[in-house]
Amino acid sequence: MTPKTPAQGPVLRLSGITKRFGNLTANDGISLSLARGEVVALLGENGAGKTTLMNILFGHYTADEGTVQVMGRDLPPGQPGAALKAGVGMVHQHFTLAGNLTVLDNVLLGTRPLLSLSSGRAEARARLAQLARDFGLAVDPDARVATLSVGERQRVEILKALYRDARVLILDEPTAVLTPQEADALFETLRKMTAQGLSVIFISHKLHEVMAISSRVLVLRHGKLVGEVATTDTDRHQLATMMVGAEITTPAPAKARPGAPLLTLEQVSTARHGERPGLTAVDLELCAGQITGLAGVSGNGQGALADLISGLETPTGGRILLAGEPVADWTPRAALDGRIGRIPEDRHKTGTIADFTLTENAVLESYATTATRGWMNWRDARTSTETIIDKYDVRCPGPDTRIRLLSGGNMQKLILGRVLEAAPRIILANQPVRGLDIGAVTYVQEQLIAARDAGAAILLISEDLDEILTLSDSIRVISGGRLSPAFPRGSKTPAELGQWMAGQGFNHAA
Amino acid sequence: MRLEPIAAPGPMRRIGLPALALAATVVVACALSALAGANPARTLGLMITGAFGSKFALLETLNRATPLIFTGLAIAVAFKAKLWNIGAEAQLYAGALLTVLIGTQLGLPGPLAIPLMALGAIAAGALVLLGPALLKTRLGVDEVVTTLLLNFVMALFISYLLEGPLKDPMGMGWPKSPSIPRDARLPRIVDGLRLHWGFALALLCAAGVWVIQTRTTLGYEIRATGQNPEAARFAGIPVTRVIVKTALLSGGLAALAGFSEVAGLEGNLTTDLSASFGYTGIVVAMLALLHPLGVVVSALFVAGIFVGADSMSRAAEVPTYIADILLATALLFMVLAILLTKFRVVRG
Numbered sequence: 001m002t003p004k005t006p007a008q009g010p011v012l013r014l015s016g017i018t019k020r021f022g023n024l025t026a027n028d029g030i031s032l033s034l035a036r037g038e039v040v041a042l043l044g045e046n047g048a049g050k051t052t053l054m055n056i057l058f059g060h061y062t063a064d065e066g067t068v069q070v071m072g073r074d075l076p077p078g079q080p081g082a083a084l085k086a087g088v089g090m091v092h093q094h095f096t097l098a099g100n101l102t103v104l105d106n107v108l109l110g111t112r113p114l115l116s117l118s119s120g121r122a123e124a125r126a127r128l129a130q131l132a133r134d135f136g137l138a139v140d141p142d143a144r145v146a147t148l149s150v151g152e153r154q155r156v157e158i159l160k161a162l163y164r165d166a167r168v169l170i171l172d173e174p175t176a177v178l179t180p181q182e183a184d185a186l187f188e189t190l191r192k193m194t195a196q197g198l199s200v201i202f203i204s205h206k207l208h209e210v211m212a213i214s215s216r217v218l219v220l221r222h223g224k225l226v227g228e229v230a231t232t233d234t235d236r237h238q239l240a241t242m243m244v245g246a247e248i249t250t251p252a253p254a255k256a257r258p259g260a261p262l263l264t265l266e267q268v269s270t271a272r273h274g275e276r277p278g279l280t281a282v283d284l285e286l287c288a289g290q291i292t293g294l295a296g297v298s299g300n301g302q303g304a305l306a307d308l309i310s311g312l313e314t315p316t317g318g319r320i321l322l323a324g325e326p327v328a329d330w331t332p333r334a335a336l337d338g339r340i341g342r343i344p345e346d347r348h349k350t351g352t353i354a355d356f357t358l359t360e361n362a363v364l365e366s367y368a369t370t371a372t373r374g375w376m377n378w379r380d381a382r383t384s385t386e387t388i389i390d391k392y393d394v395r396c397p398g399p400d401t402r403i404r405l406l407s408g409g410n411m412q413k414l415i416l417g418r419v420l421e422a423a424p425r426i427i428l429a430n431q432p433v434r435g436l437d438i439g440a441v442t443y444v445q446e447q448l449i450a451a452r453d454a455g456a457a458i459l460l461i462s463e464d465l466d467e468i469l470t471l472s473d474s475i476r477v478i479s480g481g482r483l484s485p486a487f488p489r490g491s492k493t494p495a496e497l498g499q500w501m502a503g504q505g506f507n508h509a510a
Numbered sequence: 511m512r513l514e515p516i517a518a519p520g521p522m523r524r525i526g527l528p529a530l531a532l533a534a535t536v537v538v539a540c541a542l543s544a545l546a547g548a549n550p551a552r553t554l555g556l557m558i559t560g561a562f563g564s565k566f567a568l569l570e571t572l573n574r575a576t577p578l579i580f581t582g583l584a585i586a587v588a589f590k591a592k593l594w595n596i597g598a599e600a601q602l603y604a605g606a607l608l609t610v611l612i613g614t615q616l617g618l619p620g621p622l623a624i625p626l627m628a629l630g631a632i633a634a635g636a637l638v639l640l641g642p643a644l645l646k647t648r649l650g651v652d653e654v655v656t657t658l659l660l661n662f663v664m665a666l667f668i669s670y671l672l673e674g675p676l677k678d679p680m681g682m683g684w685p686k687s688p689s690i691p692r693d694a695r696l697p698r699i700v701d702g703l704r705l706h707w708g709f710a711l712a713l714l715c716a717a718g719v720w721v722i723q724t725r726t727t728l729g730y731e732i733r734a735t736g737q738n739p740e741a742a743r744f745a746g747i748p749v750t751r752v753i754v755k756t757a758l759l760s761g762g763l764a765a766l767a768g769f770s771e772v773a774g775l776e777g778n779l780t781t782d783l784s785a786s787f788g789y790t791g792i793v794v795a796m797l798a799l800l801h802p803l804g805v806v807v808s809a810l811f812v813a814g815i816f817v818g819a820d821s822m823s824r825a826a827e828v829p830t831y832i833a834d835i836l837l838a839t840a841l842l843f844m845v846l847a848i849l850l851t852k853f854r855v856v857r858g
Contacts, residue, residue: 331746350741353737355737364742364747
């Protein structure tokens with residue numbers, strides 16, 4: 001391979017990158033090149049090897065084979081910071097900002113020697129303002145980051161990279177935390193950047209965004225590059241098929257026949273925890289045979305509502321009614337006894353115990369009811385776990401395997417089996433498909449629809465508006481701990497919901 | 511150099527590494543005795559025969575292991591729930607105190623006094639750990655600090671009692687309590703051999719703890735709470751109540767060490783009843799990887815080192831401090847071995 005001069009050659013080139021972890025080949029001979037002023041989308045399911053590839057680029061891992069070139073020059077392997085110095089910036093899914101510092105301080109952090117006398121803040125401020133103007137990234141330089149919205153924080157992250165003269169910007173799932181309107185604004189910024197000769201790698205699994213913003217798409221599957229197409233030559237369906245390796249179908253639920261309300265919240269409020277908002281006088285009715293979708297930008301009270309319905313949180317005001325009967329002591333046990341099945345948001349932290357076996361995890365919520373006078377009933381526990389493994393297609397060596405060895409999708413299937421086998425009347429599904437393969441996504445969604453058709457009342461919480469629109473019979477939007485009125489299926493466009501997600505409309509409704 | 515987690519460690523790692531840790535301890539022992547001017551092979555031989563080589567030596571080791579099994583179990587139970595009980599020493603003395611009080615003050619006949627002393631001891635030890643457990647669950651006070659400091663409070667309290675109200679009038683001025691009557695002592699397992707029923711009780715407790723942990727809902731709750739309190743709470747396990755129950759169990763077990771030492775061996779209470787059994791129990795539990803049956807093995811190992819070193823130092827000119835060093839070395843190597851069963855070291 002002959003190195004080309006940076007002026008015409010690619011600004012970034014990964015050649016034949018291979019990385020193995022034991023028996024697993026996370027990256028298998030992946031080559032990628034990025035031209036000046038180009039947006040390349042990196043598409044792939046969780047575990048396809050996107051993150052590993054980026055970690056190699058940034059020197060967190062050393063590749064077993066292959067080289068990384070920035071502006072035509074080889075990067076030394078295994079040196080974090082080399083890529084940054086060479087002009088590659090990254091905006092992570094989880095921001096790396098100091099909440100107690102101002103925007104300006106966050107941007108300046110680490111850009112200059114610790115012991116310099118002149119601060120040069122005036123110049124820095126001017127330069128930051130210039131960058132913000134050039135790229136449409138309006139944000140107050142003196143605001144403390146803790147007071148900013150998620151969208152604004154993302155802008156600060158991008159400014160941080162631009163301030164360090166990044167010529168290549170890598171965005172990891174940047175729209176996961178944005179309203180549709182904010183996502184549009186981000187795309188506008190990206191277009192301005194490429195017009196000025198910057199290059200972007202856009203990591204995502206949202207196909208419509210990939211179609212909207214990228215000029216080329218690279219698809220990763222099981223660590224291999226399985227496809228590279230110009231965006232204009234492809235469509236969503238083809239990309240999805242490449243990503244999964246098989247034809248996929250999205251579930252299309254039949255019309256719901258809602259029954260009586262099974263869970264009712266009347267003017268319920270909960271306490272605020274640090275930066276997490278509580279609920280403010282929320283009314284909610286979950287009816288039998290209906291999926292209620294909760295749309296909203298993350299961090300707007302979804303956590304509080306999920307914790308409330310799970311029994312972890314007790315209301316500071318208002319009432320909870322189960323099938324019309326007000327509840328007294330509200331605990332996780334009471335919620336389970338009220339036949340509320342809960343699929344938690346974080347299957348690693350709250351859904352399972354990593355070093356417990358599948359059996360021990362499967363009976364986590366039911367052990368007390370199957371025990372006799374304090375003695376565990378392990379034989380029944382094992383049998384019921386085997387049932388779940390069979391019925392929900394949990395791929396695992398057996399019921400005595402530690403659950404930490406399972407993939408996220410199989411872990412989620414076990415949780416789903418644990419919830420559904422208890423025949424719940426109400427199901428709280430909090431981000432039930434986040435991080436799953438498309439195959440597993442379809443499976444989980446179909447199971448939820450089947451539970452609905454069997455008469456369960458389901459609350460689906462998701463940050464993916466497409467998922468909400470597909471599955472929900474009725475949609476509520478949460479913003480700042482308040483709930484919008486119920487919108488029946490098909491009555492609102494994504495843009496209209498986006499306005500509610502941004503907090504507009506609540507005052508008229510109130 | 512970095513550590514990379516290993517998903518499923520093979521048998522080579524799980525068994526080979528602890529064995530290697532033991533071997534490394536032996537190497538250190540040899541080096542130390544050579545440093546002290548003795549023949550390493552002879553020192554080692556003397557230690558082993560001194561601990562296990564004769565009936566007398568073996569019984570001495572079993573006697574020494576008895577309180578360590580109790581305190582080791584107490585620590586293992588508590589640590590399993592991530593309740594960091596560093597106060598087994600205080601709980602041991604609380605148990606010993608109640609044993610002496612019931613044994614000397616009530617004048618009950620033996621068959622009635624012995625079970626009552628045991629129950630009293632358990633209650634006292636449980637009570638001593640209940641305070642720190644409640645402070646932890648209600649107010650978030652760090653139990654490492656409270657349990658550790660209670661050891662000193664208890665030591666001073668016992669010292670006060672032995673110099674004052676509980677001082678033996680026939681004790682020639684020594685700070686010791688009156689002795690409990692002969693018929694209220696734990697009988698020997700075999701007549702003529704210096705091994706009392708406290709040892710059998712310790713084995714029974716180890717088996718009992720094992721059954722609790724693997725077969726009962728309480729054991730399941732304790733393990734769940736220890737490994738992931740957030741998931742446990744979400745699943746409806748009353749985490750706070752589980753921690754309090756664990757504390758009662760742990761404190762009671764530690765107190766039985768005091769009961770067994772007083773009723774089985776010494777007959778009275780002195781300020782040096784415990785040779786740091788409460789602290790050594792932490793080493794015992796860690797070496798056993800918190801497994802209740804492993805506690806028995808590791809207590810025998812630790813007791814063997816102490817008894818063997820005592821006997822060896824009489825014959826060879828190597829100080830008994832070698833026992834403390836060996837114990838520390840064994841623990842450090844074992845901790846390292848445990849780490850390396852879970853992680854592998856990679857370059858770069």
